[in-house]
Amino acid sequence: MIRLLSKFVFISISIFIISFSKAESYSSTSPELGGDGFKEIAEELGYTTYIFDDEDLKFFGDPRAVKGGTLRHITSRFPNTLRTVGQNANYVENSTIESMCYESLISTHPVTLDFVPVIATHWKVSDDKMTFWFRINPKAKFSDGMPVTSDDVIATWDLLMDETILEPSSQIVYGKFEPFIESKYIVRVECKKLSWRNLLYFGGMSILPAHILDEIDGSEYLEEYQFKMMPGSGPYTMFTKDIVNQESFIITRRNDYWNADDPTSKYLYNFDKIKFIVVKDNYNLEFEKFKKGEQDFYTMARSRVWVEETDFETVQKGWIKKHRVFSEKPAGTSGYAFNMRKWPFNDKKLRYAFSYLYDREKMNREMYYNEYSMMHSLYSGSVYENPNNEKVLYNPDKAVRLLKEAGFQNRNEEGWLVHNESGKVLRFEIGIAKGSAYMVTPVQQMMKEYGIDMQIKFVDGNTNWNNLMERNFTIYMQAWGGLVFPNPETSLLSELADQNNNNNITGFKNERIDELLDIYDKEFDQQKRIEIIREIDGIYSEIHPAAWGIARNYQRLMWWDVFGYPEHLVSRYGGDYRSIFAYWWFDPEKVARLEDAKKNNTSLPVGELDIKFWPEYLKNN
Numbered sequence: 001m002i003r004l005l006s007k008f009v010f011i012s013i014s015i016f017i018i019s020f021s022k023a024e025s026y027s028s029t030s031p032e033l034g035g036d037g038f039k040e041i042a043e044e045l046g047y048t049t050y051i052f053d054d055e056d057l058k059f060f061g062d063p064r065a066v067k068g069g070t071l072r073h074i075t076s077r078f079p080n081t082l083r084t085v086g087q088n089a090n091y092v093e094n095s096t097i098e099s100m101c102y103e104s105l106i107s108t109h110p111v112t113l114d115f116v117p118v119i120a121t122h123w124k125v126s127d128d129k130m131t132f133w134f135r136i137n138p139k140a141k142f143s144d145g146m147p148v149t150s151d152d153v154i155a156t157w158d159l160l161m162d163e164t165i166l167e168p169s170s171q172i173v174y175g176k177f178e179p180f181i182e183s184k185y186i187v188r189v190e191c192k193k194l195s196w197r198n199l200l201y202f203g204g205m206s207i208l209p210a211h212i213l214d215e216i217d218g219s220e221y222l223e224e225y226q227f228k229m230m231p232g233s234g235p236y237t238m239f240t241k242d243i244v245n246q247e248s249f250i251i252t253r254r255n256d257y258w259n260a261d262d263p264t265s266k267y268l269y270n271f272d273k274i275k276f277i278v279v280k281d282n283y284n285l286e287f288e289k290f291k292k293g294e295q296d297f298y299t300m301a302r303s304r305v306w307v308e309e310t311d312f313e314t315v316q317k318g319w320i321k322k323h324r325v326f327s328e329k330p331a332g333t334s335g336y337a338f339n340m341r342k343w344p345f346n347d348k349k350l351r352y353a354f355s356y357l358y359d360r361e362k363m364n365r366e367m368y369y370n371e372y373s374m375m376h377s378l379y380s381g382s383v384y385e386n387p388n389n390e391k392v393l394y395n396p397d398k399a400v401r402l403l404k405e406a407g408f409q410n411r412n413e414e415g416w417l418v419h420n421e422s423g424k425v426l427r428f429e430i431g432i433a434k435g436s437a438y439m440v441t442p443v444q445q446m447m448k449e450y451g452i453d454m455q456i457k458f459v460d461g462n463t464n465w466n467n468l469m470e471r472n473f474t475i476y477m478q479a480w481g482g483l484v485f486p487n488p489e490t491s492l493l494s495e496l497a498d499q500n501n502n503n504n505i506t507g508f509k510n511e512r513i514d515e516l517l518d519i520y521d522k523e524f525d526q527q528k529r530i531e532i533i534r535e536i537d538g539i540y541s542e543i544h545p546a547a548w549g550i551a552r553n554y555q556r557l558m559w560w561d562v563f564g565y566p567e568h569l570v571s572r573y574g575g576d577y578r579s580i581f582a583y584w585w586f587d588p589e590k591v592a593r594l595e596d597a598k599k600n601n602t603s604l605p606v607g608e609l610d611i612k613f614w615p616e617y618l619k620n621n
Contacts, residue, residue, distance in 0.1 A: 034185030061267025077461035086165035102232035155210035162218030195521035270585035297559035318604030329575025330482025335549030356399035372550035417451035427453035506545035
């Protein structure tokens with residue numbers, strides 16, 4: 001009994017010491033170390049911050065916003081994990097959770113891309129750009145009530161550097177830094193390599209709580225938080241009771257969010273709850289549920305349905321809004337990625353042959369109603385695209401010639417091409433969700449016409465993703481989002497090519513690009529960075545690890561007319577449905593108006609199809 005009591009006293013004292021350390025008085029920390037009075041001497045100490053004016057603030061929410069309600073969003077898969085770090089945490093669902101539940105030290109302005117404060121109020125960069133400092137806001141708190149301090153920054157970095165989280169690109173990105181605690185509120189970061197992205201990347205690291213991370217290693221983190229929420233400092237949190245594996249999960253707005261009254265967040269994050277409902281790989285069912293009012297908005301991926309099947313009664317009456325919303329969102333990359341580590345696409349001739357037979361122009365005409373443009377680059381439609389890239393379009397003559405050069409000249413009795421020497425049939429498999437068959441089957445037929453047996457295997461989204469991350473694929477239908485500031489390192493660096501769980505999915509290796517990646521990091525002149533990326537793009541395109549797809553510069557959005565939203569609807573560079581989570585709200589007047597229209601069978605205003613706030617704003621400013 002005495003031993004148990006002694007143990008209890010020891011634990012209690014330990015908890016008291018930890019709590020005392022975390023709760024150390026703000027006023028007891030000197031101004032020079034980030035305590036009371038820091039703001040008055042920040043400039044003198046060499047720190048800077050961003051001063052917002054009224055023009056800035058209109059892009060951080062709308063004063064008309066009303067808090068409340070549950071937003072329902074249907075997604076096609078339940079992620080392999082709800083973690084935001086580590087193995088399998090690079091789904092779009094995970095990045096959405098991260099953006100709503102966790103915060104970084106600094107972020108970028110949604111219009112100008114200048115650095116703006118989040119957890120850090122101020123930052124400082126040394127003259128040689130190899131050291132920078134962040135001053136943490138003493139008001140910042142995690143959802144469990146614990147304050148955010150320098151300890152949390154260090155613990156987060158330690159986690160990202162832990163190889164047992166099975167995310168090798170994190171060690172590459174964050175291995176360039178080493179952070180140190182100067183005080184409870186001041187973090188110093190030493191850079192091991194000069195890079196213009198250092199402040200952007202370290203400052204953009206989502207901060208996790210040290211009081212939890214210090215008790216577990218990376219492998220324990222992967223297991224314990226597979227489907228469990230770690231406290232974050234962001235405006236939303238997720239409760240374990242709201243996670244129904246393979247069915248749904250809910251994030252809930254915090255009533256105690258530490259930054260709720262700041263002008264940059266006061267009118268954002270308006271929904272009390274956002275419920276993510278899983279309807280696996282069934283676009284038709286998802287759309288039908290939207291039309292029945294079982295989800296509040298819908299992003300239309302299919303051109304045929306957009307053109308032919310969205311003129312139904314509730315759209316005609318204006319109960320459902322239908323718009324093409326334009327922004328500056330980077331196009332990203334789509335098409336078919338080849339696994340160059342294995343046959344047959346370890347042969348460049350076969351990569352090109354596939355691409356010359358992939359008649360995407362015909363598909364755009366006959367399936368997509370000419371709503372798309374052709375991609376010819378990793379950075380399609382941006383300033384980073386190399387204008388000298390070959391426009392690899394449908395050309396069966398070139399394809400046949402390359403197939404012959406690769407040894408595939410003759411066909412067997414079934415009509416499939418066989419290798420001249422080995423007799424091996426030119427056959428490979430592609431795994432897809434059933435909902436994607438309408439896009440892949442025409443390509444399968446194109447290949448079949450020329451003797452290539454592309455076999456379709458239906459798999460669920462998680463299985464397909466696991467196969468991709470474990471390099472268990474031959475060809476993969478890809479659709480990757482683009483970045484405002486390209487980061488080719490995480491998808492093109494040679495040392496990632498033979499490792500699992502990273503974005504170098506094709507097994508790409510190139511010494512010159514490795515050199516350029518290093519030069520790119522050290523170049524602070526934006527125009528010169530553009531030239532470097534163009535050279536990278538040219539080399540990549542010539543090696544041809546992917547058959548380029550198609551792109552459009554707008555989002556096709558539909559929503560029930562119950563929302564209020566700012567004039568710009570979506571952010572300039574984010575530009576997609578995820579802006580809804582942060583910027584929109586349920587407008588009580590519109591909710592009542594829609595109910596009245598349904599009751600009396602009357603119409604509401606329809607509006608123009610195209611919403612072009614951002615093109616017009618940029619033209620006039």
